[in-house]
Amino acid sequence: MEYAFALGLGLIIGSFLNVCIHRLPREESIAWPGSKCPNCGVHIKWRDNVPVISFILLRAKCRACGGPIAWRYPLVECLAGLAAVLLFHKHGGTPVWFAVSLLAACGIIVLSFVDMDFMIIPDEISLGLLALGLLSFRANPNFSGGWLRELGQSFGGAAAGFFSLWAVAEIGERIFKKEAMGGGDIKLMAGLGALLGWQGVFSTLMLGSFFGAAYGVALIISKKAGKSDPIPFGPFLGLGGLINLYRLIPLSAFILG
Numbered sequence: 001m002e003y004a005f006a007l008g009l010g011l012i013i014g015s016f017l018n019v020c021i022h023r024l025p026r027e028e029s030i031a032w033p034g035s036k037c038p039n040c041g042v043h044i045k046w047r048d049n050v051p052v053i054s055f056i057l058l059r060a061k062c063r064a065c066g067g068p069i070a071w072r073y074p075l076v077e078c079l080a081g082l083a084a085v086l087l088f089h090k091h092g093g094t095p096v097w098f099a100v101s102l103l104a105a106c107g108i109i110v111l112s113f114v115d116m117d118f119m120i121i122p123d124e125i126s127l128g129l130l131a132l133g134l135l136s137f138r139a140n141p142n143f144s145g146g147w148l149r150e151l152g153q154s155f156g157g158a159a160a161g162f163f164s165l166w167a168v169a170e171i172g173e174r175i176f177k178k179e180a181m182g183g184g185d186i187k188l189m190a191g192l193g194a195l196l197g198w199q200g201v202f203s204t205l206m207l208g209s210f211f212g213a214a215y216g217v218a219l220i221i222s223k224k225a226g227k228s229d230p231i232p233f234g235p236f237l238g239l240g241g242l243i244n245l246y247r248l249i250p251l252s253a254f255i256l257g
Contacts, residue, residue: 002092003085010084011051013106014077020110021076024125025118039067051077072113079109083242090246096139101245104129104195108238111188115234121184126191130158133194142197142248154194161193161201162186185233192241196248200241203249207240208233 035044042064055074083105091098111125137154169181193201219225
């Protein structure tokens with residue numbers, strides 16, 4: 001029953017995340033007006049806005065105009081539902097950290113899809129993750145010691161995330177004579193660092209680089225992109241962050257021997 005509740009909560013939140021993904025990059029309010037069809041503009045009634053189920057019953061078409069409903073909508077809802085279940089399984093015994101980690105996961109889902117569509121990471125998300133990490137340091141299972149030391153670990157992680165990616169961006173720009181890393185990625189790493197600490201920063205960068213490189217190679221092999229074409233890095237940093245939110249991967253895991 002508890003897992004069913006977590007799944008339902010995640011699906012409902014996922015429906016709202018779709019609103020954020022569509023409106024944030026367009027600088028529209030995420031609170032008003034209510035959901036509407038992007039094809040005909042007709043406001044969507046509650047019965048047609050039930051996560052996943054409405055998509056299936058409507059056969060992926062708007063009731064009013066018959067226009068297609070993108071598969072992204074149920075995908076985002078399912079991803080949020082899966083994140084809620086997994087994080088509840090891992091952190092359900094600590095309700096505050098479960099809530100924090102779920103909020104962070106939701107932010108990562110939003111920024112990932114926005115970055116894929118627009119090659120930007122909204123400050124509302126990256127700076128929100130930073131604030132979330134700094135404000136929740138006392139509940140963070142990745143930190144230990146008294147409150148001052150735990151706060152220092154959160155600030156230290158944020159600084160490590162910011163300056164590590166800033167250094168990569170500076171070096172890359174000097175070598176390739178063009179922007180190698182966006183400011184949104186740098187601020188995102190600061191936010192993830194505040195949540196995960198310096199060890200989480202390292203493992204997130206390692207995982208994100210691996211996933212990003214694999215994706216880039218796949219695009220080049222399939223001839224869907226060239227070697228010089230930019231790819232969004234936010235989704236891969238986000239994936240590394242999600243893995244660490246579920247279970248922090250220590251530095252020792254990347255050291256051979």
